[in-house]
Amino acid sequence: MRLGHDHVQVRVPATSANLGPGFDTMGLALAHHDLVQVRALGSAEVTVEVSGEGAGEVATGEDHLVVRALRLALEHVGAPLTGLHLTCTNHIPHGRGMGSSAAAVVAGLLAARMLIAEPTALDDATVLELATRLEGHPDNAAPALLGGVTIAWSGTEGPRATVLPVHDDVVPVVLVPDERCATRTARGVLPATVPHGDAAYTAGRAALLVHALCHRPDLLAEATSERLHQRYRAPVMEQTWAVVERLRAAGAAAVVSGAGPSVLVLERASDGDAGSRVLDAVLGPRDGRGRTADGWRVLRPGLDHGGATATRLPS
Template identity: 35%
Template sequence: MVEVRVPATSANIGPGFDCLGIAVKKYNRFVVEEIEEGLVFEGCDEEFKNEDNLIYVAMKKCFDKIKYKPKGLSIKIESDIPVSRGLGSSAACVVGGILAANELAGSPLSKEEVLELSAEMEGHPDNITPALYGGMTVSVTEEDRTIYNKINIKEDIKLCVLIPDFKLSTEKARAVLPRSIDYKQGVYNIGRVALMISALSNGDLDLLKVACKDKLHEDYRAGLIENFYDIKNECSKQNALAVFLSGAGPTIMVMLRKDDKDFSTNIKSYLDTLKNNWQVLEVDIDNDGAIVLSL
């Protein structure tokens, strides 16, 4: 029997489209056991108790690669990462499934091989890498290999997650993006990605408000999230270090100083005046990434 815990992740972090990601202390847990026969699920809706379940699909991909055939599987799910909210729920399922399958088979794959298999399945590594390794990461794909590095954040910060009560599929959020961008937009984002990494590494937190600005995806997706700009402006008024769309959205992520005591209360009071219901949750950065336990 194997237990896997995988953190939620937030990708893009403003200008770092499809390359930056950060893991936070909000988790999905999967307990997987090889049984005599069949496929048994616990802890998910009836519609997901089948071979199309993403955790099982990820496990099967791993089993096929390492040529392992389980007799049957029991998969218990404890999910604390909301689906289709921009918090890496699919990446958590992919990483969790592949890690669990690898552990059941005696761990023939290295962590780097798990990364490659997970990124191949997910299609891009921005959520996968922090889910697996924790912390804030930058990831790129080079000749079908995922190259990554963890970013050392010098000063203590925390994150505040603003989660609405409506979903936004990645497919829909991708569909509104342009097929090409202006040269100036690319330069705009390159500079701000560099500034963000420098500011976090050196502890120059006052630079984050400028560094997190984006020209590649947020403006296009803003129309899918009611009151998006109003919320961003209010967060800035409440002394947020940075405000950005989490992944494809609709969750909005806020960077705060560790000692900020008032932001969550104040922003909740503001959000309560809006049409949709928003959950406000302060979370710390998860620096450990996915954890595997043999039970």
Template identity: 40%
Template structure:
């Protein structure tokens, strides 16, 4: 039996939505899982993957598959995984969520587990740790979630584009999270709550007049700028070039600028600013994705 899974990239936070908002993108990783009879779990992580990802004990696809099999109660779990990875790793684009979700979905499909979407999110988030990215990758569109509540989603304007500057240098989410405070002032909590509500309204009504202000944040971006000093200048350059709003992509180091018409000018501005900062990287323009991961099971 075989299953083919396509899981999309996603951008979490979008400014004030720290750990609760994420946007799915039209950029995906593909995973094929083929059952085998000897009980062994193997993985081919694809061309260009780091050698460590060939270790099934370290790869998130195989680890999440094993975790889901444990939860389902499956003992006969032999499978060969083959991956095609297009989502840049450790850049704030949800690569780990896509990998983890793929492993869970493979287990659910191959072993016919009667799991609903929330059960899939819960299992993947247990290993991956970022419920927002997992929810967006599974559900598509703009996902809203938090522990203890059911994840919900909404469609996003098809004309919207995410213009992303993706630095060559990686940054792990763990490292980026170490600088984020665990407590915030009442003033900062009100600031972020108001902008998070404004951000959801902007997406729901497709009214982008307030998007620049709605993507402002006091909880994590100022602190992470200490690790990535280019953040404020890249965001400012994108806004000056016509971006509707701009923010750190997830935990970084990538920057995302949202645009409807000015993709080319925002792209050029980000490239110029990166060059002036002597920051190597590339710019990618990607549409939002209003559908989540796809699963195709074949006998």
């Protein structure tokens, strides 16, 4: 496979996985994006310029996650491993349960798609398979790639995903704290087994959640209840769990966003400002930068229905 272009741009959304009972399966795309430009170079040099989230923290060479994903895709199709210059403008918070690593992986894979002469060699099914190989599971990669609300699973044919027809009344809101929590930390406190009753309870709520998202948003608060993972994670994100419990006690469909510590709230547009009043009552007043005294930011990005986009730019 030869390269067909040398300058591309990818725009990829933040995501929130699990949605409560849809553990490691369900996720949604948020209209809050990272932007990556990639130039293929004639030399072997690899440089990465990062602004915004992660600047001064993430790798700026071969170890950068976008570069690693791009290399994996080029190797997969037998394309030459050219030198690269990346410019990453990051808006997705790192270590907050908003899919920053999945966004980087999908960005690298789609950049490779646009660099090669035959983009169909890296179709969506292949991109999801490669992303899952890097991420470990497809719950964030699927909505980042496809947009909307997705259900992802792995079977004999590899990872697959489907997009749900979400009701227009569903409005995602994300509460982002100053603190971070590594995914490996959040997964490390999960038990190896759970009671059968808790598994059955969560399976029922996951089925109800699909119905609530597509047809009955009034059931979202009940449908987002679960017993598999969030309470076990409370010791490593006490502030997050306290906010989730207070919001749910007030009737909000609040869950830990991904591995946390951000909180996802599924509001209803038809409720007007009722959701905002609940948030204000639980979080308290915000300063001029939109932060509460405890360091929470409230994001209202809306759903991203299209998923990641990639375009070729002039050489």
